[in-house]
Amino acid sequence: MIHNIAPHKLDNSFKITPDPSGGLAVLFQESKVLLEIRGEQLCIPSYDKIAEKYGVARQQFLCSLDQQDLFLVELTKMYLDASYDFFPIRSLRRDQRLSREQRFALMTAWHLYTWYHNNQYCGTCQTPLEYHKTMRALVCPNCKREIFPSIAPAVIIGVVDGDRILLSKYAGRPYTGYALLAGFTEIGETPEETVAREVMEEVGLRVKNIRYYKSQPGGIDSNLLLGFFCQLDGSNQITRDTEELAMANWFQREEIPVEDDNYSLTFEMIALFKNHPDLFQTE
Ligand SMILES: [Zn+2]
Structure with missing residues (x-):
């Protein structure tokens, strides 16, 4: 990665x-x-x-x-x-x-820059903010409010059904390659709940055995990506959210069309499923 x-x-x-x-x-x-x-x-x-x-x-x-x-x-x-x-x-x-x-x-510098750039004025009293002298924060010289760096947690989801994994493609985005289901964590939600909600919203499937895998700092989109694998629970009939996804299908291990690209958590997760069936045995 x-x-x-x-x-x-x-x-x-x-x-x-x-x-x-x-x-x-x-x-x-x-x-x-x-x-x-x-x-x-x-x-x-x-x-x-x-x-x-x-x-x-x-x-x-x-x-x-x-x-x-x-x-x-x-x-x-x-x-x-x-x-x-x-x-x-x-x-x-x-x-x-x-x-x-x-x-x-x-990537990291860009994340920090966008945070500084998007927080030039106090959201409470509109006074120009100043750099905090002793920590990574901005401070309002008028109302003394402190603003700390913001990171948006998001999940990447490997939905597994026996020897198959669910791959998708985004709709209406510049990147047109294969992806895993993904989405931002809402306020008041655990990342595991995000996994279950996003899978239901995007493909209409229920999942179980949601397990954390690894994370990746996002940088460009100010996010922190959290990778999870989970198993299909019940029907495998996909109902695709056509606004979000151009494609969503099950792929048998030997049909998986991508390898680890050494950059992204998504491709590492797909390659892990493809090349290490021993790690995904359920019984
Ligand atoms: Zn203020």
Whole structure:
């Protein structure tokens, strides 16, 4: 999965006054990120080079990758030459020109950036918010309200019926490949209840033996993905929600058309079912 970057390590613990020199500069513009072009390779730009070339008006510590800190920057001037360009954050996830650990660091940086960007004013009194000095939070200088980072939990669901697993395709989304059923956890709901509800809503099936598998930080959509396997309980007759899904069908193990892509929890789960029948024996 994309977050498996060992021996590299991403550390998201907050630092109070880190020194940006020697660090990396992260600049987002709409849904694109500034990257340095080094021949065929891409990399997150050095803070010092960006500061020297464009001038940094404001910065905010984001996270650390190995020994380097990443800083969200606002620049005093901006022009591009052949060494730098903006790249869409969504397509970078699988872009081999950038190291895997830098790709994952940028997913995390994007999640933090969207939280900062979407919380510029206090929702209670509309005063511009300030960075909290000692923790990852924003604070209202007027009413003292503190705003903490938001993460949206969502489930990914492997519905199993003996030697078959349920695969689906989304309706009306850019991604048209195979997927597992998925959905966001509602307020007041456990993730296990989300699994049962989403399966019923999307394909009209009942499930049992709901078991947690693994998680994956989402990054781009500010979510935390929680993978669950469960077993069909009762009728296998699919009633597809056509607004949500373009396709939903049972696949025998040998018919499963995808392999682990080493990026997504979804494909790891499908490949686990496909390649390890011993783990799914019910008796
Ligand atoms: Zn306020």
